[in-house]
Amino acid sequence: MEIKVVKHILEANEVIASQNRKLFEEKGIYVANLMGSPGAGKTTLLEKTIEKLKETKSIAVIEGDIETSRDAERIAAHAIPTVQINTGGACHLDGNMVRGGLEGFDLDQIDLLIVENVGNLVCPAEFEIGENDKAMIISVTEGDDKPEKYPLMFQVSSVLLLNKIDLLPYLDFDMERFQGEAFKVNPRLKIMNISCKTGEGLDNWFRWIEERTSKKGS
Amino acid sequence: MHESAIAQSLLEIIEQETLPYAGAKVTTLTLRIGKLSGVMPEALTFAFEALSMGSRSEGASLIIEEVPLSIKCNQCGRVHIVDDPFMICPHCEGTDVEMIAGRELEIRNMEIEDGNQGSQTHT
Numbered sequence: 532m533e534i535k536v537v538k539h540i541l542e543a544n545e546v547i548a549s550q551n552r553k554l555f556e557e558k559g560i561y562v563a564n565l566m567g568s569p570g571a572g573k574t575t576l577l578e579k580t581i582e583k584l585k586e587t588k589s590i591a592v593i594e595g596d597i598e599t600s601r602d603a604e605r606i607a608a609h610a611i612p613t614v615q616i617n618t619g620g621a622c623h624l625d626g627n628m629v630r631g632g633l634e635g636f637d638l639d640q641i642d643l644l645i646v647e648n649v650g651n652l653v654c655p656a657e658f659e660i661g662e663n664d665k666a667m668i669i670s671v672t673e674g675d676d677k678p679e680k681y682p683l684m685f686q687v688s689s690v691l692l693l694n695k696i697d698l699l700p701y702l703d704f705d706m707e708r709f710q711g712e713a714f715k716v717n718p719r720l721k722i723m724n725i726s727c728k729t730g731e732g733l734d735n736w737f738r739w740i741e742e743r744t745s746k747k748g749s
Numbered sequence: 750m751h752e753s754a755i756a757q758s759l760l761e762i763i764e765q766e767t768l769p770y771a772g773a774k775v776t777t778l779t780l781r782i783g784k785l786s787g788v789m790p791e792a793l794t795f796a797f798e799a800l801s802m803g804s805r806s807e808g809a810s811l812i813i814e815e816v817p818l819s820i821k822c823n824q825c826g827r828v829h830i831v832d833d834p835f836m837i838c839p840h841c842e843g844t845d846v847e848m849i850a851g852r853e854l855e856i857r858n859m860e861i862e863d864g865n866q867g868s869q870t871h872t
């Protein structure tokens with residue numbers, strides 16, 4: 532016999548993600564889900580962001596990693612609350628993993644939670660975790676043809692950080708092509724060119740994230 | 750790559766939906782997968798076959814309908830099915846465009862075979 536079930540396959544995840552989102556709202560926490568390939572500069576950007584904002588905002592970080600805890604150690608060295616989530620092989624974080632990770636924090640003390648997702652350009656885009664915004668980071672060494680190849684991540688992101696622009700002189704990276712394609716895939720995407728090495732362009736990013744984070748008790 | 754997580758969720762939905770039918774086996778599952786979802790049908794089928802072993806879905810055949818990307822232009826009102834993942838109206842080049850199909854990750858229906866009665870279909 533036939534059973535009609537019209538259901539979103541990831542419905543269970545969406546439900547947990549919206550519960551997370553409600554909790555973040557109640558606690559007044561702004562949450563950014565940072566996604567990008569391995570090596571794009573996610574952890575480096577996080578370190579820069581923490582150094583810049585930690586005097587004025589209470590920051591916490593969730594590090595999603597397939598197996599190691601190296602990134603979590605890098606972040607913890609900046610003396611902010613850090614939770615490491617090992618996905619045990621999964622190529623993305625999901626709502627449930629993040630919910631588990633939250634147990635490691637005192638949520639009443641946090642203004643800004645940044646989640647470093649697992650390094651991957653496909654899967655994290657599909658799984659909501661309860662974030663306010665998805666931020667994508669890609670480095671110029673990955674080539675200028677990525678928007679059309681991995682459209683979903685570009686589409687679901689609010690902001691795109693194009694990192695390692697200090698390396699542009701050594702590459703054949705067609706900036707016009709990249710930006711044009713990214714715009715076509717997502718006309719609302721805010722693109723920022725940055726270098727975590729030289730610091731170029733980072734002020735734009737700091738301002739963007741600072742504007743979205745409200746300070747507890749002020 | 751996330752096909753195994755999707756197959757896992759799928760199996761959980763099946764278990765829930767078939768609770769009232771003790772002993773039934775799932776024979777066919779129909780899914781709708783949007784072109785933009787980044788899910789590869791072969792990889793999903795493979796993951797499903799592996800993860801369904803020993804469950805009531807073991808051996809079920811997966812019918813995957815791929816849904817093309819469609820966009821609706823709010824400027825000229827036209828709807829287009831497009832090949833490229835671009836949010837630009839092919840007619841008026843407007844960028845105030847909504848995606849109306851292409852991100853589906855849906856289960857649509859399933860065929861089950863009752864433990865005692867054999868296969869029967871009614872709609």
Ligand SMILES: Nc1nc2c(ncn2[C@@H]2O[C@H](COP(=O)(O)OP(=O)(O)O)[C@@H](O)[C@H]2O)c(=O)[nH]1
Nearest residue numbers: 568569570571572573574575694695726727728
């Ligand atoms: N030249 C250059 N290297 C960078 C920049 N940002 C990060 N890197 C380097 O890229 C490598 C990967 O960075 P990491 O933050 O670990 O990437 P993740 O895997 O995305 O977390 C490290 O060796 C960083 O020092 C940049 O703006 N310019």
Ligand SMILES: [Mg+2]
Nearest residue numbers: 573574602647
């Ligand atoms: Mg990292």
Ligand SMILES: [Zn+2]
Nearest residue numbers: 822825838841
């Ligand atoms: Zn139009």
